[in-house]
Amino acid sequence: xxxxxxxxxxxxxxxxxxxxxxVCDFCFGPLEVVYDYDAIxxxxxxxxxxxxxxxxxxxxxxxxxxxxxxxxxxxxxxPLIRSRNLAKILGLxxxxxxxxxxxxxxxxxxxxxxxxxxxALEFGFDTIACASTGNLAGAVAAHAARAGIKAYIFIPADLxxxxxxxxxxxxxTLVAVDGTYDDVNRLCSELADKYPWAFVNINVRPFYADGSxxxxxxxxxxxxxxxxxxxxVPAASGAMFTKIWKGLNEFHDLGLxxxxxxxxxxxxxxxxxxxxxxxxxxxxVVKPVRPNTVAKSLAIGNxxxxxxxxxxxxxxxxxxxxxxxEEIAAGIKLLAQTEGIFTxxxxxxxxxxxxxxxxxxxxxxxxxxxxxxxxxxxxxxEVVADVVNPLRIVPxxxxxxxxxxxxxxx
Numbered sequence: 001x002x003x004x005x006x007x008x009x010x011x012x013x014x015x016x017x018x019x020x021x022x023v024c025d026f027c028f029g030p031l032e033v034v035y036d037y038d039a040i041x042x043x044x045x046x047x048x049x050x051x052x053x054x055x056x057x058x059x060x061x062x063x064x065x066x067x068x069x070x071x072x073x074x075x076x077x078x079p080l081i082r083s084r085n086l087a088k089i090l091g092l093x094x095x096x097x098x099x100x101x102x103x104x105x106x107x108x109x110x111x112x113x114x115x116x117x118x119x120a121l122e123f124g125f126d127t128i129a130c131a132s133t134g135n136l137a138g139a140v141a142a143h144a145a146r147a148g149i150k151a152y153i154f155i156p157a158d159l160x161x162x163x164x165x166x167x168x169x170x171x172x173t174l175v176a177v178d179g180t181y182d183d184v185n186r187l188c189s190e191l192a193d194k195y196p197w198a199f200v201n202i203n204v205r206p207f208y209a210d211g212s213x214x215x216x217x218x219x220x221x222x223x224x225x226x227x228x229x230x231x232x233v234p235a236a237s238g239a240m241f242t243k244i245w246k247g248l249n250e251f252h253d254l255g256l257x258x259x260x261x262x263x264x265x266x267x268x269x270x271x272x273x274x275x276x277x278x279x280x281x282x283x284x285v286v287k288p289v290r291p292n293t294v295a296k297s298l299a300i301g302n303x304x305x306x307x308x309x310x311x312x313x314x315x316x317x318x319x320x321x322x323x324x325x326e327e328i329a330a331g332i333k334l335l336a337q338t339e340g341i342f343t344x345x346x347x348x349x350x351x352x353x354x355x356x357x358x359x360x361x362x363x364x365x366x367x368x369x370x371x372x373x374x375x376x377x378x379x380x381x382e383v384v385a386d387v388v389n390p391l392r393i394v395p396x397x398x399x400x401x402x403x404x405x406x407x408x409x410x
Contacts, residue, residue: 003040004064007031020123022205031206033064056111056214064207065119071147075103075110076214080222085338090358094368105142106376107135116208117143120198127197131188133181133297134163135375141170154184162379182302212240216247219370220257227260229367232354234346235266236300238275238309245312264318267353269293275306276320284310294383295345323352329384342377
């Protein structure tokens with residue numbers, strides 16, 4: 001069984017039983033899972049972890065749900081790739097790319113849904129649902145298909161075609177809402193009160209969010225049981241950012257790694273950067289914005305974990321960085337053309353942010369750095385459609401050579 005004891009309000013500290021709840025009924029603060037770390041410490045070890053499956057469930061002792069084969073798609077334990085070409089261009093000695101775009105539905109959302117859906121089955125739900133900016137839609141629909149249960153997926157109507165298709169293929173009930181993600185989320189909050197469904201990022205959110213801790217665990221293990229000096233993380237709600245930090249510190253507290261001196265850097269796009277704007281203005285109040293960015297998976301104008309993300313930046317000595325809209329496609333192309341990894345727009349934000357941090361001197365050449373790539377580029381091909389420019393020839397050698405000469409000359 002999971003080593004959980006209760007849910008606790010992050011604001012007033014009131015505790016609740018382990019139930020599908022996400023908000024304190026006293027102060028309306030968000031709830032988080034409380035773990036029995038003494039019990040975990042008695043069983044966990046590096047050897048126990050490495051003997052586990054090559055999925056996120058190797059960290060089962062630190063997750064709030066039990067592994068359930070019924071819904072398991074083998075998410076997690078994705079590659080941590082040592083960069084050579086990009087590192088050389090940026091002048092970094094030790095740069096790593098955490099490539100979460102190779103998860104079953106091609107984004108990090110498979111981690112959080114793996115945990116949330118397992119917990120939903122424990123609670124007895126027969127339907128899972130979500131409000132999504134795109135990646136979550138595919139992950140929820142895929143896990144529901146695997147488990148043979150119903151799924152309701154709510155998305156903004158202007159979502160990228162690739163992400164809509166990536167959810168629709170699993171045959172959920174897909175609902176396109178006229179409005180922003182924040183409008184979609186408000187609607188789903190109302191529906192969660194009316195229908196007996198497990199909304200993974202609403203009434204099951206405390207359990208869902210902790211799936212992202214595994215991004216911290218894996219990096220530490222894959223680096224040889226150590227924390228990096230820097231991480232660069234693209235952010236929408238800010239939840240993943242906070243959970244990576246939590247995961248690294250849990251590993252330290254349990255004696256699995258040494259002290260954590262990681263500086264956490266949060267990257268957002270100019271067209272939706274409420275968390276970074278608050279950081280740059282030296283305030284902990286996140287002012288909602290209306291998103292207008294090509295990075296639609298990051299387009300949450302009123303981020304639920306914005307305040308907590310700012311606290312992580314403060315605690316870690318990190319920073320927030322904005323990627324200009326015109327830099328996002330350039331970041332996607334740079335990663336693809338140097339390391340052979342095709343990322344979506346959120347990854348372009350992360351690479352642009354990494355570049356800015358290096359250029360500003362916040363990341364030094366000899367400091368081990370990890371940049372998180374959270375989704376696959378085939379989901380947002382519109383952003384880099386201009387790269388499709390093949391040489392057009394007739395089937396003769398001379399036509400080929402003339403076309404190549406013209407291209408080289410231009």
